Amino acid sequence: MFDDNLTDLLEARAADVLVGPPPLAEMHRVAARRRRSYGVALAAAAAVVVTVGAVAVWPDGSGSGRDDAPIASDSPTDPAAGDVPPPGFRWVGMGQAVVAVPKSWPLNATNCGTPATDTVVVDQGVVPLCMALYPAGVTSVEIRAKNNMEEVSSWTPIEVDGEAALRSTDQAPVDAEPKVYRASIYLPERDVMFAASSSVSQEAADEVLTRVAILDALVAVPGISEANYGGEQRKAGENYVRTLEEAGLTAEVVTERHRGGAGFVLGVSPTPGTVVEPGTVVTVTVAR
Amino acid sequence: MSRADPEFDEFVAARWPRLVRAAVLLGCGSHEAEDVTQTALTRCLVSWSRVQRADDRDAYVYRVLVNTFTDTRRRRWRGEQPTEHLPEVVTPDGTRDVIARDAVDRALAKLSADQRTAVVLRYYANLTEVQMAVALDVAPGTVKSRLSRALSTLAADPDLADHEGHACSTTT
Numbered sequence: 001m002f003d004d005n006l007t008d009l010l011e012a013r014a015a016d017v018l019v020g021p022p023p024l025a026e027m028h029r030v031a032a033r034r035r036r037s038y039g040v041a042l043a044a045a046a047a048v049v050v051t052v053g054a055v056a057v058w059p060d061g062s063g064s065g066r067d068d069a070p071i072a073s074d075s076p077t078d079p080a081a082g083d084v085p086p087p088g089f090r091w092v093g094m095g096q097a098v099v100a101v102p103k104s105w106p107l108n109a110t111n112c113g114t115p116a117t118d119t120v121v122v123d124q125g126v127v128p129l130c131m132a133l134y135p136a137g138v139t140s141v142e143i144r145a146k147n148n149m150e151e152v153s154s155w156t157p158i159e160v161d162g163e164a165a166l167r168s169t170d171q172a173p174v175d176a177e178p179k180v181y182r183a184s185i186y187l188p189e190r191d192v193m194f195a196a197s198s199s200v201s202q203e204a205a206d207e208v209l210t211r212v213a214i215l216d217a218l219v220a221v222p223g224i225s226e227a228n229y230g231g232e233q234r235k236a237g238e239n240y241v242r243t244l245e246e247a248g249l250t251a252e253v254v255t256e257r258h259r260g261g262a263g264f265v266l267g268v269s270p271t272p273g274t275v276v277e278p279g280t281v282v283t284v285t286v287a288r
Numbered sequence: 289m290s291r292a293d294p295e296f297d298e299f300v301a302a303r304w305p306r307l308v309r310a311a312v313l314l315g316c317g318s319h320e321a322e323d324v325t326q327t328a329l330t331r332c333l334v335s336w337s338r339v340q341r342a343d344d345r346d347a348y349v350y351r352v353l354v355n356t357f358t359d360t361r362r363r364r365w366r367g368e369q370p371t372e373h374l375p376e377v378v379t380p381d382g383t384r385d386v387i388a389r390d391a392v393d394r395a396l397a398k399l400s401a402d403q404r405t406a407v408v409l410r411y412y413a414n415l416t417e418v419q420m421a422v423a424l425d426v427a428p429g430t431v432k433s434r435l436s437r438a439l440s441t442l443a444a445d446p447d448l449a450d451h452e453g454h455a456c457s458t459t460t
Binding site: 009 | 293297300301304305308309310312313318321322326329330331333334335337338341342343348351352355388389392393407408411412414421422425426439442448
């Protein structure tokens with residue numbers, strides 16, 4: 001059989017290759033430096049607003065127009081290649097804090113803010129005021145900042161990819177029919193909460209959190225709610241572009257006539273929570 | 289030194305030669321293979337907890353190795369210009385081993401990148417098809433079809449056919 005011989009052929013070919021000892025010290029040195037430098041590099045990255053055809057120019061909020069954004073794919077030691085989600089999963093998150101969710105899970109498939117099916121919830125924005133019960137057989141995870149109601153001081157200290165984190169302890173299931181089991185991980189340095197819920201079982205909620213990670217280079221597209229509702233609405237677009245730039249992303253602003261107030265961010269593409277390479281162009285649609 | 293370091297060192301010590309040689313079979317020169325393997329393992333070290341959580345560490349590490357190699361080739365396509373004259377070809381020293389080695393290199397070079405990767409992972413790294421599906425993030429059926437097409441191409445390669453028996457006799 002030919003394939004039986006193929007192993008022998010490859011072994012014989014590979015045996016010719018002289019291999020030195022592994023440069024362990026160098027690997028440790030580079031890894032330590034990289035762990036220290038990523039956050040700094042991303043914070044320093046500034047993006048240049050691109051204009052094409054009818055696309056409007058948005059003022060560069062940073063005022064610097066620096067061109068040293070860490071484009072991961074051009075780096076000789078591209079760290080993005082280590083940011084690989086498990087097969088069949090995709091990253092969704094805030095900043096570089098992410099969770100791997102099944103590719104089949106839609107984003108924000110909610111009804112009045114309550115998951116309607118297996119879903120990942122990020123930057124929901126305004127939630128309609130109505131009551132929706134958590135359906136049976138559903139598991140979900142919400143990624144957001146910690147809200148004022150959450151008391152995390154009694155949570156268990158853990159580490160996520162070497163970073164200090166807190167794990168919820170004994171969150172009682174929501175007493176409804178069906179019961180909703182909960183589990184959360186909070187990253188205090190980033191103010192990112194991963195709140196998993198499941199009407200299947202406690203194990204299902206816990207299992208979602210086993211895939212929380214801190215990425216090395218890739219970054220999530222920021223949410224628009226903070227820009228839209230956290231300050232002056234007429235400056236929402238401008239503020240969002242600044243947020244994108246601070247995340248190391250490039251904004252391309254498109255204006256659209258809209259009956260609402262000018263300046264409001266109507267949408268972004270890729271959608272908030274999507275994990276992309278630094279320098280990726282994000283199209284921001286702003287009301288005029 | 290962090291808690292992960294001794295475990296990482298042990299992992300690397302056990303796998304370094306095979307990973308470097310796998311990189312050569314993927315298409316690297318011998319020095320480049322050490323660089324690519326070093327870069328891949330450094331990435332693994334940066335996120336060692338992710339490697340620890342992986343269901344199959346070897347499949348995960350080979351996945352990072354293949355991605356690192358692919359990145360290297362992508363940069364080469366973008367950044368390197370072809371030279372007007374090819375460099376002088378090194379004349380084989382005439383031994384049968386060198387000829388056999390060149391035959392394997394030429395045969396592998398005729399495969400597509402995906403097929404070549406599949407062959408190296410299956411027949412050199414000794415990953416199962418399930419592990420390959422994890423390492424390549426493709427369906428098991430895709431692994432089978434890539435291997436099947438690669439084997440057809442290699443089986444029809446006249447250079448390789450001349451050296452099959454020799455390879456077997458040197459290793460059995």
